[in-house]
Amino acid sequence: MKMPPAEKILEAYTALADNRVIMHEDHAEVSSSDGSKTYLVKWEENTYASSDPATYWQSYPGYPVIAVLIRQGRIDADEKLMEKMKGIPWKKLNDHFKRDYRAAASEAMKDIAEKEDILKMAEEGNRQLSELDLTLKRKLKK
Secondary structure, eight states, rough: OOOOOOTTHHHHHHHHTOOOOOOOSSSSEEEEETOOOOEEEEEEEEEEOOSIIIIIISSOOOOHHHHHHTTTTTOOOOHHHHHHHTOHHHHHHHHTTOOOHHHHHHHTTTTTTHHHHHHHHHHHHHHHHHHHHEEEEEEEEO
């Protein structure tokens, strides 16, 4: 599996902190940070499909898939630390920094006191993601 930019896990934390992830039995709906889009994430065992651009076009798990994996308990995350990521306008930041995710993340986290703890959690989360035996597809047959 192709790995996403390391900063994508931070976007997943914000989606969870903002309660933008609605879980169902075999799928989830994940709203974008500006509320303009809702992505559909489906799974069947270790195979995931999502309508978000990163997963669909770049073939790596985008933040909606990562958020679902966290909610499913497949990637560890501290709820209290994730709460510190609430309300970050990722779409606006990523547009402003022209998809330089590192610059966007740096701006997003500049005033967060727990920044180092969150970055450590993200590093561990990305390590866990890299060890998952996942298959990504554009669509799951139903």
